[in-house]
Amino acid sequence: MTGSRAPACDVLVRLVTCGSVDDGKSTLIGRLLYDAGAVPEDQLLALGDDPDLSRLVDGLSAEREQGITIDVAYRYFDLGDRRFILADAPGHEQYTRNMVTAASGADVAVVLIDARNGILTQTRRHSRLLALMGVRRLVLAVNKMDLVDWSPDRFDEIRADFRGFAAELGLDDVTAIPISARHGVNIATRSDQAAWYQGPTLMDWLRAIRLDAAATGPLRMMVQGTIRPHADFRGAAAWIADGEVRPGQAVHILPSGVAATVDRIVTRDGDLETAGRHQAVTLTLIPDVDVSRGDLIVAADRQPGVADQFEAHLVWMSYRPLLPGRSYWLKLGTTTLPAQVSDIRHRINVDTGEHQAARTLELNDIGYCVVAVTTPIAFEPYMTSRSLGGFILIDRMTEETVGAGMITRALHRSANVRPQALHVSRDQRAALKRQKPMVLWFTGLSGAGKSTIANRVEQALLDQGLHTVLLDGDNLRHGLNRDLGFTDADRVENIRRVTEVARLMTEAGLIVLVSFISPFRAERQMARERMAPGEFIEIFVDVPLAVAEQRDTKGLYAKARAGQLPHFTGIDSPYEAPESPDLHIDTTTCSPEAASSRILALVQSRQDG
Structure with a gap:
């Protein structure tokens, strides 16, 4: 079965799949690709008459040798007017940081559970990470139902257990589907074996996803640079993270706070009357104020916070431990500047949610930390805006990405403590x-x-x-x-x-x-x-x-x-x-x-x- 791609895909959906080792995740993804017609014919022929669909996914030789997924792999398929980017997150505990990478950009998630085993430690770990990364819409795919004789009681038990746990994490949009990835039941087609289940198949659920692609909040534009092709033109090249912009709109440039008015929205194809979320445009401003890379152009009447100290969840991604007080590069949007983790409030046990004392963070640890930057930056809480609330830390010596952070709030002392002017220099x-x-x-x-x-x-x-x-x-x-x-x-x-x-x-x-x-x-x-x-x-x-x-x-x-x-x-x-x-x-x-x-x-x- 090769199928064909839909002629047009108007909605892009970022999907992450996660589950414990041996829950059948690779088989599920292979089945999704197979049923969506996203597998090249020559690859299907190579699998034979009774294909092992999991082999469509585990492309790394180390994965095939060990029988596990060890890296984030991205797959692409279309369903009607929706194009999916599927991030296959590794299930093994030691690759928790890869799971975070996969979830950081996801709109929805599929959490896979083996019906025989129920909710495992890794299921709880991944669910906590999804909640932390702001993924709120989940499918609970209860797999291998054929191995428990398609028992509705077993399905109901697992669904109730997971929903109770998910509610504690603030995950209240959970759809549970009983499936058999190996046989394709309730992936794209139904079976008399599960006649008691009247809900959607997995593909039905994916086709019905409604994501708000329009403007969802006030204007937030990340400045990427200044364009000045000649003496009579100067524009700010910027990417719209949220909201809409139009000529005549009052804006502020952050972190400086300088006020201006949008004059023109310039593109290669001509000026626009309005531009929206995820568009890259060039603005001219009145007056012609100084704007440079790393600045934020925002709606004048609804501004984000500006601070030089804030609290954040931090996922440590390096084999070298976090050293509080060390200077790292912090990159948030188009802004890069020196930063320090000045305090670790606690380390989070992702298996239990327990808060534990810690003086450092090791590989795959998640901590709640105080981060200080050398100059104030504009930001919003991560749960409000991933673009303005998510950052990475970079080792200044090796240029290795060592941490991924999610801002929760500014510290009050950041707003209340200001340098005192001195009369003697x-x-x-x-x-x-x-x-x-x-x-x-x-x-x-x-x-x-x-x-x-x-x-x-x-x-x-x-x-x-x-x-x-x-x-x-x-x-x-x-x-x-x-x-x-x-x-x-x-x-x-x-x-x-x-x-x-x-x-x-x-x-x-x-x-x-x-x-x-x-x-x-x-x-x-x-x-x-x-x-x-x-x-x-x-x-x-x-x-x-x-x-x-x-x-x-x-x-x-x-x-x-x-x-x-x-x-x-x-x-x-x-x-x-x-x-x-x-x-x-x-x-x-x-x-x-x-x-x-x-x-x-x-x-x-x-x-x-």
């Missing part, structure tokens, strides 16, 4: 001291000689009449950072705190010397970015690990080797050496006196520059 404070503020950041293994060299440099600067302060890692752990241990998460927070202290001291006009192991590149880069341009000098005090161990004046390496000092840098915790420091000093060949001279020369050149 940092330039005035520096001028009073007759010097330029800067940060000399000494990094390297324990025993490399950081503190020895930093002390010499500070003494020499003091002798020159310059105003300095030395922040030493060991000293700060006796006071400001005494509550921190040596886990990766604590090390990140350790550096975040000292960075803020150093920044405040540069505001006072001081030359700040920071002597910390600071093992991670990401945190050293964060420290650089927190300072004014040109004020941060990274000094890599380098020594081979073996030499550092030989020196070991504090006996720390010996304790670490004996297992008495866990998370010790260089032994069981990594040190990420700078790739391009401002100054590289090898203390196996360079004496403290010579190192100090090189640093002082660099400082003098910056002071004179």
Whole structure:
């Protein structure tokens, strides 16, 4: 059976299928494609006279070897005036992040259950994820009914159990259908075996889906860039995430809040009188205000929130754990900016819904977190708008997508706490001291000689009449950072705190010397970015690990080797050496006196520059 595609498809429906391992999901999807006429004839011929339809889906060799689906696969088929993009989510627990990827763009979902087993842990996990991702319309496909003799009592039992559980999650649009994916019963055709069931087949249900493709809310346009082909034209190229736009409409540009009026809606085919959801157009504005990528154009009378701190559900998608305080790239729509997870309120047990204390998130964990961005951004709660409420986190060093987030609300302190204008500026404070503020950041293994060299440099600067302060890692752990241990998460927070202290001291006009192991590149880069341009000098005090161990004046390496000092840098915790420091000093060949001279020369050149 090959069939043919419908001549026109006016509605696009995004469908996700999910279920536990061995519930028959691959067979169900194969049957859907088969009955929809979406299988090429040569592929059908290759399956033989009694085709195993599950083989139409599991295309990866690893899947065939293991007999499970391990990645999100996308399939396409048409039913009448509807075109479906079907996301096949993996059923195995270790691929929960793939399930989140599949559900993030779905309009509807099919949750598959084996009639013999009923609701399993993975069924509950996937249902919780669907609720979290905003998928509200579900089909409960009770599969393998032929293996329970098409028992209506068994079907009713499973349906009642699931609806009770779904109601707790806020999932109240659930249609239960008894099916046999292997034999195609209640997929596209009915059978006398299930004559007691009078509801729709799965394909009937899919054909009857009504999605609101029109404008559903106030105008929200994501600016992708500025178009200026000549001096007489300047337009904002933007994608309409929601609502409608028309000439003469009053709008605001966020996050700046600048007001304007839409002059023209420009397209390649001419000007439009109106444009709606999911269209890409170019707007000209009166007055010709500054608009750039990442801005949001919104209806003036109904504006979203603007904040620099908010709470969000966060799904962690990396093998490297989340480290609160670390700087990541946050991408929301067309906006990309630095962000930190400043607090993990709790981790969610997706099997039970229990809230658990957590200091970090591991692969596939879901947490409820506080996220802080460097500048305010416009947003809406994820349940109001996926486009303006969903974001991803990107590792700044590896460019790996490490997390997917769903904003719930802004924090009140984001709106109530504003910078206080000060009458005395940092330039005035520096001028009073007759010097330029800067940060000399000494990094390297324990025993490399950081503190020895930093002390010499500070003494020499003091002798020159310059105003300095030395922040030493060991000293700060006796006071400001005494509550921190040596886990990766604590090390990140350790550096975040000292960075803020150093920044405040540069505001006072001081030359700040920071002597910390600071093992991670990401945190050293964060420290650089927190300072004014040109004020941060990274000094890599380098020594081979073996030499550092030989020196070991504090006996720390010996304790670490004996297992008495866990998370010790260089032994069981990594040190990420700078790739391009401002100054590289090898203390196996360079004496403290010579190192100090090189640093002082660099400082003098910056002071004179």
